[in-house]
Amino acid sequence: MSLDPATVRRIARLARIRLEEGEVARLQGELNGILGWIEQLSEVDVEGVAPLTGGAQIALRMRADAVTDGGQAEKILANAPDRAGEFFAVPKVVE
């Protein structure tokens, strides 16, 4: 599988990374190099193998469904690039 320029632009869009037109060819070459290299996994026989999803071979714990934290609006907003009262502010989304 090889990526064409349109696919590179589509991936960047999905990843929410703005690409300048001049960057597409360079990224296409780099990404195809990496994808070509990881293609070697297609030679491994994985028939009947269950995927390993996590790093820990443990069952996740249950805990009580209780509020354990909160009431820290000022701390949370302290790093916000823009705020309005106790809310994060962004450019207008709905006309």
Add this chain to the structure above:
Amino acid sequence: MLCDLSIVGAAAGLRRRDFSARELVGAHVDAVAALNPRLNAFITETPELALRQAEAADRALADGSAGPLAGIPLAIKDLFCTAGVRTTAGSRILGNFVPPYESTVSAQLLRDGAVFLGKANLDEFAMGSSNMTSAYGSVQNPWQRRGSNVALVPGGSSGGSAASVAARMAMGSTGTDTGGSIRQPASFCGIAGIKPTYGRCSRWGIVAFASSLDQAGAFGRSVADCALLLGSMAGFDPKDSTSVERPVPDYVAACRRGVRGLRIGVPAEYRMDGMNAEVELLWQKGLGWLRESGAEIVDVSLPHTKYGLATYYIVAPAEASSNLARYDGVRFGVRQDGVDLIDLYERTRAAGFGDEVKRRIMIGTYVLSAGYYDAYYLRAQKVRALILKDFTDVFARVDALLTPTAPTAAFAQGEKMDDPIAMYLNDVFTVPASMAGVPGMSVPAGLDGQGLPLGLQVVGRPFDEETVFAVSQVIEDAAGFSALPAVRAGE
């Protein structure tokens, strides 16, 4: 000189009142001020904080309430959130981020009295093997080739953590290891570094890269120093769902167990074509040391070793693309304004992330996208299961494995930068243990022909860091590694 002491030695000296914590920390603060302009091992220095913590340590030592790390000056990888101290993850996008909370691991070090000298440089979001991808400049390895002043990389991603300890700016440091980011820089900088079992240390408050692989660990100039630090860092944390609820053993005591009667595996697949002859020779020496100390050496096979890196470069970018979605310029970090919200996201991320991070986010986005998920991501997870099975099978027969840590010694800054895959090959010996979640440690074992340090890697069973420390200590004792880097405190 105070900067040459081990942590274990300094802790004893503080208790004997040979020197005060103020003197010990002051010497290291001075070393950071003198050497950091050259090595760039720290992104943020916190000398006033360190000296205040030293004074608190002296009071605790005087009134008998001192913890095991009281007054010990450490470097903290700038991936651990530190309350009130800027935490950048080596990225422009977090250039102004000041966490309101402390990571669990760094909080436990503070609980035990440790002193923080500052935040150590790293590859951006821990993505790299050279520390060249940091937005805050590269780190120089304090070691140099004999008769040369070419600047070498310290390895990565925990390059600043390793360089600061090697140069005696810090007595120890924290790192994180996702595919080799503690073990490879430890090898390149001639110090010891342990990545414990996945789940041993809490990931809470560590900036996430690939959550199923990320694990905190420690650097020190001796195996016992790493054991002392890990004993403080490890332990169950209800705030991390993958943190494991089991007691933390006495790792320092485990260092003295010896290897008599242990079976040490030598994986055939780690003997690669074109491997550096000096690395091969050192590996054989290491096996000889263990044999002479009473271990039995056993040939074993980890048949899926050669697929470790390719598997890693699907799984890690996939998880990274998801984890790094949070950097959108809305809740924290540096924002670039746009005409609408999507434009704001895209401009913020284009300006905030460096090239390697963008590459990995895009690879991750692609392998998770509709139509490619099964062919790439699901297949990689299945190969990962086979890699884990390799280790599980081998650990039914042997107690630990001995391998080289990295295929080469440190390389020059700028080398391998135009070829991502050549850079990725640095981690060929460290990635499989990461994929399996098992503990691994690099111990300095000798020098190459150019006078650069080479490390050997000890890999153990899940949650058996004790055997890893015991084997590593025997290597350390037998190697008698006493060479010093060209750039260090007092030189």
